[in-house]
Amino acid sequence: MNQATKIDMQGLYLVLTDPVTGYARCAEAAVACGVTWLQVRMKRARRDEIVAVGRTLRTITRGTVTRLVINDDVGIAREVDADGVHLGQGDMPLDEARRLWPAAGKVFGLSTHSRAQAARAVGCAPDYIGVGPVFATPTKAIPDPVLGLEEAGAIIRASHVPTVAIGGIGPENLADVRRHGATAFAVVRAVNQAADPEAAIRSLQAVWQAAGVIQPPPSTSSPS
Template identity: 30%
Template sequence: MSLSSFPYQLYLVISEADCAGKNFLEVAEQAILGGVDVIQLREKNSSTASFLKKAQQLIEITEKYNIPLIINDNIEVAKKVNAAGIHVGNSDASPVYLRRQPLIQNKMIGYSIEYLSQLENEQTSVSDYLGISPVFKTSTKTDTITEWGLEGVAKIRNLTDKPLVAIGNIHLRNAREVINAGADCIAVVSAICSAPHPQKAAYELKNEILK
C-alpha cells in the first residue's frame, strides 16, 4: 500500500470510557471538525452487542464527514457496520486470516508492531499500515511490550515502506518529533478524548503535524 492510499495524518482512537464522562459521539464529531482524518473505535471491555451499537452510532457521524471508521479487533462489528477497516494486534485475529474473510478481505487492515521481527512476517506484508505501539508508555494501553521511543520509530522507518501510525502518549509537545522520526500519521487517545475542547485539541495537533 502506498502512502497516497493512506493519506491520513491524525488518527483518533476513541472509546466511551476514554472520554471520561463526555458524550463520545460529540467528542468524535468535534475531533473531526478540528482535523482528525480517521477514527478507530476501540471497545475492549464492551460486549459485542454494546460495541456494535456504539459503532452504528459513530459511523453515522464518520460517514457524514467522509471519515474512515476503523474497528478494533472485532470482525463481527466491522462487517455489520461496513467499516472502512479493522485494526489488530498480536493477540487478535491475524491479518492473513482477515484477508481470507468475506466482507473483510478488501478493507483496510492495520497491524500493531511490538517487535522488530514482526516486520519480516507475512502479517506485515498483507497489512495496509502498521501501528507503532507504544512510542511512549501510556496509561491507556498497559498490555504492550516495547516502548519504541523516537529511535524505534526511525529504525522501523528504515526497515519498511509501509505507512506508519505512531501511538502512545503522543501530544502537542512531542507530535512533531514523532513525525520527524519517520511516522506518517499520529494516533492519539487522551490528547483529544480528555481535552476540555476536543475540536481545539485536534486543530492544534493537526497544525503541529503539518508544520
C-alpha cells in the first residue's frame, strides 16, 4: 500500500467550475484570501483547455499557501505540475494514479458518497476523501444520493484520513456543516457564480470562523 502524504485539510476547499469572472480572477481571489486548496474541475472542456487553465493557475498559486489540484486527470495534473489530483469513484484506481505520478509530496484525493465507500477508501491510502453530497446540488449531471447532515457528519467523524464535506454547501448552511463535525468544506456555486469572488470567499470564511466553537449536533431522540 502506498504511503499517504500528511496534509492539513482545514477550512475552505474551493472548486472552480465555469466561474463567471474567469478562472484567473477566482484563483487570484483565493490566493489573496489565503485559501489553501484550489481545485480545477472542467468536466466539459477539451484537454488543451484544461491544461491552459491549469498552467495559468499554477503560475498564480506558485509560491503561495494555495495548493492546486486537478480534477479527474492525473496526466494533466502532472503536466501542469499541480500539487495534487482529485479522483472520483469512476476514475482510475488510486494505486494506478500514484504509479503514473510518483513525484514526492503530491496529494491524491478521492470522492466518497457512502459509509461503505469511505471505509473502502482507507485501504487505498488517499491523502484525503471528499464526503458528499451533503445537500442536493445541480453541479453534477448525474448526482449521487444526498447524504444529509447527520450521515455526512457520521462519516466524517469516523474517518481515519482527512475529509472535506462537499455538495450544496453555501453560507446559508455552512455553520450546520461545521457543527456536524466537518473540518473542511468544498464550495462551487457560492464563489463561481459571484460577481466579486474575493468578497464571496471572505464571507464564507467569516461564517466558518464564527461557527468555530463546535457544538454537538442537535439530538434527534425524544426526551425521556
